[in-house]
Amino acid sequence: MPSLYVIQGNGQGSHFDLTELVSSSDDRVIGIGREKGNDITVEDHEASRRHAEIRKHNDTYSLTDLDSSNGTFLNNCRIAEAELKSGDRIQIGRTLFLYSHGEGGHLPPANVEIVGTESGDDGSRIIAAVPDKLGPNLPPLPQDDTQNHWLVQAQNNLDVMYRTALAVSHTLDIDDLLDRILQLVFDWVEADRGCIMLREEETGQLITKARRDREAGTKSSMTISRTILDYVLERHEGVLTSNAQGDDRFRSGQSVLRTGVHEAICVPMQGRYGQIGVLYVDTLTPLGEVMASGGQRFTDEHLKLMVAIGHQAALAVEDTTYYSAMVQSERLAAVGQTIATLSHHIKNILQGIHGGSYLVEMGLDKNDLGVTDKGWGIVRRNQQKISSLVMDMLSFSKDRKPEPSPSDIPALLAEIIETVKQRAEDAAISVHCKTPDNFPVLLCDTEALSRAILNVVTNAIDAVEELSDGTVNITTEIDEKREVVHVRVTD
Template identity: 25%
Template structure:
């Protein structure tokens, strides 16, 4: 059985020949040669009767038999050495009948004299055989050849096959199958790596740090020591150049600049995932310094992300032919290294982005480049993640401050943590205490003040009152002119919300007293405030347009609280019976005359809060009376 014995990085590999065998780089060939200077469809070895013929398909770099370039086609003899690009092989068919001499002048030869000479096989004598003179030397290409047979009394003299030269790795021939002359048997349709120098297609390694072995384990391994030193050196240089950069855009540009120092790439792109998970280009660089757009292959990008592994390809169009990667051909992507930027554990080991490097040169990158790029990608991912997280923290700080200007701290924190979603709509709150306060005599006061002075006075007043509300973990609902509306129980509820609201109102009285003393010292009149508080069910949520939402409450409880505020005298804290029932006797109160308020058919039972009751007297429920001020709300 005729075989083709190829020298590869793994040793000699023997391929059993079929009647028709196509050789080339394209995966559709029956024998795919992973050789960077072999054509896609390089040559065909086909059987003609009892012998084989090699036909070159117009390959760019040619096909050689025993160092002679094949023009058209040439017969193969046992022991012939075949060279395609950097691939070396030997035709092995010890049982074949010798092929007669060729017709003079056909097929045409590059050297006419060489056609008349017996070929030399790397120092071995040419095969000797006697041929029957009556037979024609052979047909031209494309015509069936009659079978050749030596006369019974004459057998061809077959020399031993010349040995193949070992590849750079010095790999010895592997044991073959019985009857073979050495080498491992390989079935048809298998891709062949020609030698250590040849390219590897689709080589993949996991994008993780390989780590370093203890010195005593590799002290005698100079290659490993050299590789570890190189990794440490590159890691140090990369860290030194990018560690201090806090701007993500500049960081990505510096990463590409550093990579170009170590890897001979023509183009580089860094992709990062956006909020929707899509890869978007964030930085690009060309070795020639131009700013022309860079096209990349979505086929390879998707492969890297799905497999979560770095990829090295020497012929992208061939490697991903099954995916119909037309972009790789149109954009002249010959060699590419694509390494996923995998974030550390803090990022749930998700793919953060992709580092893309490519070249128009076939087989530009080697496996060692892939290892370097993978290590660089892993390290770069950590710096990128640090920058992204740092930027996220900065944005959260700014957002938190902005939200705190618009929302109460407890709402702002719940929004930032995702516990509260800012969207239109409301929900029923079974029990919420609503607080309303208003400055008495404000309209008359505003008539005598300049607008600037009035706004300045309100800002100082609101600053103190809002701080007090937040001190008792209330939610600021809104400002209404000189009025304040606050909530206890929405969106954050406590078991003692009614108590907190009343304590806040009493504290506001103390703070207002301090503020009034400051005003008196500069010749300003003191302010007087009335408060109304009511407790009950309501609807709370974000109300407004999609572009301007405000957290507030609606319902009878909110309206009743505002009505109680309107009947409160200056210095009074008027609470409803529902709120009073929640206080548990913790405050000294006086019951006022039933109040008639708008929207209510019957008068409401209301109370005025005087002061906090000492802890020892909390169980007692006897009200204490005090004379309220005579100021009435406007």
């Protein structure tokens, strides 16, 4: 199923079914932009009102920019029109979409069958087993293979990648994650200094998030060559230099000379959706001293493995960032839901106070103490509801336990009708209630039930408020076999 997913920006986590959007469009075109009339509305101030459109051509989809102010980008390249492929990233303003065509060898789960030994079809034998936790190191090679240098090096590399995978899977804190990555690199590479820099989402500037020095007591500032960083970011490739000050690639960079770096490795942290930063290590030891002690500290093997580590770290940072954004989104949604619920309760209480106040005023005007007492009773009950609501807000962190007590349902419904009576009369809406005779006393949470029914009745009044002959009916039914009472509100 062709779909667009919002993976960055407002509405992160949203999903759009392109097949459904195309079928609802007369010209098979899906509009994208800031304007509300678009099929996909982008809440982004950097997006144009009508920014881009997606067209269907047989089984494929194409993306077209509509002369937008800030352009439409496909996989980090600005485009005028391009055919979409599964996995493409579409950037509009600061909003990033992921296109998925929904193709592939997907088969229903029912096609997988587990056979048992009793059927006679299972002829498999277990010939080896490895525990799911191998510890800090992989199993050693057989003795006759340890002479093979390439095989030993391959196992060392695999060991580093295994420990990297464990490190990135054990934490959801980015700072702790990056510090673990640097520790692994220093355990494997003889670097003097190292750091991880991440791109700031708003400005695109590199910000140092983690740093490590071989000498623990070192507190001096770390200077990194802008020339090397720019080379890695622009070319999207890792670099190794064993003589940075004499390297032809950086000959024009004065920053290399100022830093005094002799050996350095800098690799991009390439994630799913772009570069998120760089991983950098270097040494200040002069090349002559290094060669005299037995050769280069950094090799091509170090570079290749650091590229893999950088990619693994980038994926982990993206996952952690996405998880944090998802948690934040859920918290905001919970806050919004709470505000909506409280607003509904407060509106009901104010409505009751308004109705009671009206009766009090009418009783005072007519010098009718009976009407005044009736109105004041409604006001007093709603004051008690305010007190209960405040107590619920104070104990919001804990679930409110139901407090069952003997409840007279017909009396409860009569109280609700009295609460909404004035508003219903003002809107020329008739409210009727019908309950069976000899209605039994029930054991329930009267306050919670009153809130729930009052909310539904208020919604019903809102729904018919603009009609000339609006009616709201409240009926009750008793199911004795199931010991259930139904309260129905219709409009």
